[in-house]
Amino acid sequence: MPRTTATNSGAFIQPTNLVEQVADYLTQAIIGQRFAPGERLSEVQLARDLGVSRAPVREAARLLESRGLLVSKPRKGVFVRALDASELNDIYDLRLCLERHATERLTVSFTDEIEVSLRSQVERLCEAASHGDETQRIEEDLAFHRLMIAWTGNRRLLTSFDALSHELRLCITLITKTHEDPDSIAECHHLLLDALKSGDTGRCREAVDYHIGVARDYVIKAVAESRT
Numbered sequence: 001m002p003r004t005t006a007t008n009s010g011a012f013i014q015p016t017n018l019v020e021q022v023a024d025y026l027t028q029a030i031i032g033q034r035f036a037p038g039e040r041l042s043e044v045q046l047a048r049d050l051g052v053s054r055a056p057v058r059e060a061a062r063l064l065e066s067r068g069l070l071v072s073k074p075r076k077g078v079f080v081r082a083l084d085a086s087e088l089n090d091i092y093d094l095r096l097c098l099e100r101h102a103t104e105r106l107t108v109s110f111t112d113e114i115e116v117s118l119r120s121q122v123e124r125l126c127e128a129a130s131h132g133d134e135t136q137r138i139e140e141d142l143a144f145h146r147l148m149i150a151w152t153g154n155r156r157l158l159t160s161f162d163a164l165s166h167e168l169r170l171c172i173t174l175i176t177k178t179h180e181d182p183d184s185i186a187e188c189h190h191l192l193l194d195a196l197k198s199g200d201t202g203r204c205r206e207a208v209d210y211h212i213g214v215a216r217d218y219v220i221k222a223v224a225e226s227r228t
Contacts, residue, residue, distance in 0.1 A: 043057050101152075106148065
């Protein structure tokens with residue numbers, strides 16, 4: 001059994017797969033807003049807090065930079081990525097393309113099995129929201145949309161969504177005010193499912209455009225206002 005090292009921050013780092021474990025820790029810290037957008041991360045302090053050497057911290061930072069969560073500035077260090085309105089718009093534009101295509105495919109192949117699995121995921125999302133677990137709520141929200149895309153059977157479409165999901169985590173942390181109420185969460189996702197069940201591709205497109213568009217518009221407006 002691998003040895004577990006406890007840290008003052010309450011994190012537990014295993015001596016195996018350190019880079020991925022440090023990357024997971026940093027990802028959750030960013031999603032949980034323990035590190036603010038634009039904040040500089042200290043490699044030395046993180047290594048000390050996690051009880052590891054600086055090497056896995058450095059490699060984890062590079063990994064998260066490739067995922068769009070961190071940004072490196074020459075001679076200044078590594079910072080939590082702060083998305084601007086243009087970047088947010090690009091991310092949501094791509095997300096709309098992926099999910100519009102997914103809903104169009106699902107409209108013609110929607111089954112009771114698919115409906116049950118997606119509605120069960122909505123319940124898990126609502127449960128996370130009711131417990132006030134913001135990090136888990138974000139993960140369950142992404143899991144719903146990933147599951148929807150997975151049911152299309154298009155593995156490349158799913159790979160594209162997975163690649164985008166890292167940046168989506170940054171976006172979703174900015175829309176808590178639009179998704180705090182479990183009843184509101186259930187309603188907006190059930191409307192999307194009802195559209196899928198209807199078999200009407202036009203209705204599905206409208207539903208996904210509204211579902212994603214509300215979040216996009218809120219995020220872009222909030223970011224733009226915060227920087228004026």
